[in-house]
Amino acid sequence: MLRQIKFLHYVLKSFLYNSFNSSLTLIETAFQPTLFCFDILIRILGPLFVVLVIGLTTVVVVLYYRLLVPRILTYGFIRSSCHLLYAHWLLVNICHQYYRAVCTEPGYPDEVIDIIVYLYLYKKLCSYQGIVAKPPRTHHCRICRRCIMKMDHHCPWVNNCVGRNNHRYFILFCVYMFLGTLYVSLSGYDLFLDQLYLQVYRSKLNLASEYETDQSSALFLGILCATVAFILLLFTGWHCFLISTNQTTIETYANKKKKKLLKKKGKRFRNKYDRGFVSNWRSVLGISRNDSFALLLWPKALPPIRDDYRTDYSNKLNGNFIVETVRSV
Numbered sequence: 001m002l003r004q005i006k007f008l009h010y011v012l013k014s015f016l017y018n019s020f021n022s023s024l025t026l027i028e029t030a031f032q033p034t035l036f037c038f039d040i041l042i043r044i045l046g047p048l049f050v051v052l053v054i055g056l057t058t059v060v061v062v063l064y065y066r067l068l069v070p071r072i073l074t075y076g077f078i079r080s081s082c083h084l085l086y087a088h089w090l091l092v093n094i095c096h097q098y099y100r101a102v103c104t105e106p107g108y109p110d111e112v113i114d115i116i117v118y119l120y121l122y123k124k125l126c127s128y129q130g131i132v133a134k135p136p137r138t139h140h141c142r143i144c145r146r147c148i149m150k151m152d153h154h155c156p157w158v159n160n161c162v163g164r165n166n167h168r169y170f171i172l173f174c175v176y177m178f179l180g181t182l183y184v185s186l187s188g189y190d191l192f193l194d195q196l197y198l199q200v201y202r203s204k205l206n207l208a209s210e211y212e213t214d215q216s217s218a219l220f221l222g223i224l225c226a227t228v229a230f231i232l233l234l235f236t237g238w239h240c241f242l243i244s245t246n247q248t249t250i251e252t253y254a255n256k257k258k259k260k261l262l263k264k265k266g267k268r269f270r271n272k273y274d275r276g277f278v279s280n281w282r283s284v285l286g287i288s289r290n291d292s293f294a295l296l297l298w299p300k301a302l303p304p305i306r307d308d309y310r311t312d313y314s315n316k317l318n319g320n321f322i323v324e325t326v327r328s329v
């Protein structure tokens with residue numbers, strides 16, 4: 001009996017053996033059902049997140065007009081004009097970049113006509129979508145249920161994947177939203193402090209009830225804008241670093257592992273997509289060498305310039321396959 005149990009144990013072990021298995025793989029596998037439910041939840045709640053962003057932005061704009069504009073108008077003509085121009089310039093840009101980030105297709109892989117050549121060069125097909133080609137830097141989004149080129153992450157706040165085609169709008173939305181919330185926080189700083197003071201000593205001062213609404217609104221505006229500005233500062237800072245080094249959020253994990261492995265061997269890791277600080281930004285923002293970065297100051301739709309996948313693919317087809325292979329190793 002004991003021998004039979006041992007035999008069954010070895011049979012089971014040999015069936016389940018995989019050299020890539022690790023404790024991390026086991027944990028990942030155990031969390032798969034939870035992740036599956038989480039993906040479904042994000043997919044269902046996606047439109048609600050968009051409504052929430054639009055709703056909160058509208059509330060901030062209304063409160064800005066109601067509480068801050070009357071104070072700004074007392075600053076004198078030139079100072080109040082600068083305030084209003086800056087605020088409306090930010091608002092127009094926030095609305096435009098958000099609309100584009102939500103509505104622009106993140107970039108789906110092209111249909112590869114010569115599948116044999118493609119497989120010979122890249123050997124990658126989507127395991128979820130069957131025979132859909134998977135160009136370099138492409139990842140499958142389980143929430144969108146599609147492959148996304150140069151996928152960064154799936155963002156519930158825009159109910160869309162951030163990929164090759166809408167990365168520009170996403171980062172510009174984050175930057176303009178950060179500037180907008182920072183502006184409201186700073187321009188209403190003294191008002192928020194006054195209201196906080198009044199809120200604390202309201203009972204002692206015996207104020208009329210009509211002041212209560214304005215107090216709560218001012219506190220809500222101050223806390224909301226300061227919190228969003230702080231979160232966006234960290235989030236946008238991280239994404240600016242990623243763009244500067246031409247990495248996506250997904251790639252950072254793999255690059256970290258490669259870095260560690262190469263360090264052990266005494267070698268230095270080099271990201272093959274990194275073309276230098278300015279070129280990396282130009283490629284994401286869609287600013288060609290002849291254009292100025294001033295194009296970012298007003299709402300404009302621009303496609304990304306460089307296409308790593310197409311450049312690689314055509315280079316390889318033109319006979320540079322060996323050179324490319326050596327470089328990628």
Ligand SMILES: [Zn+2]
Binds near residue numbers: 126129140145146
């Ligand atoms: Zn896919």
Ligand SMILES: [Zn+2]
Binds near residue numbers: 153154155160162
């Ligand atoms: Zn997605």
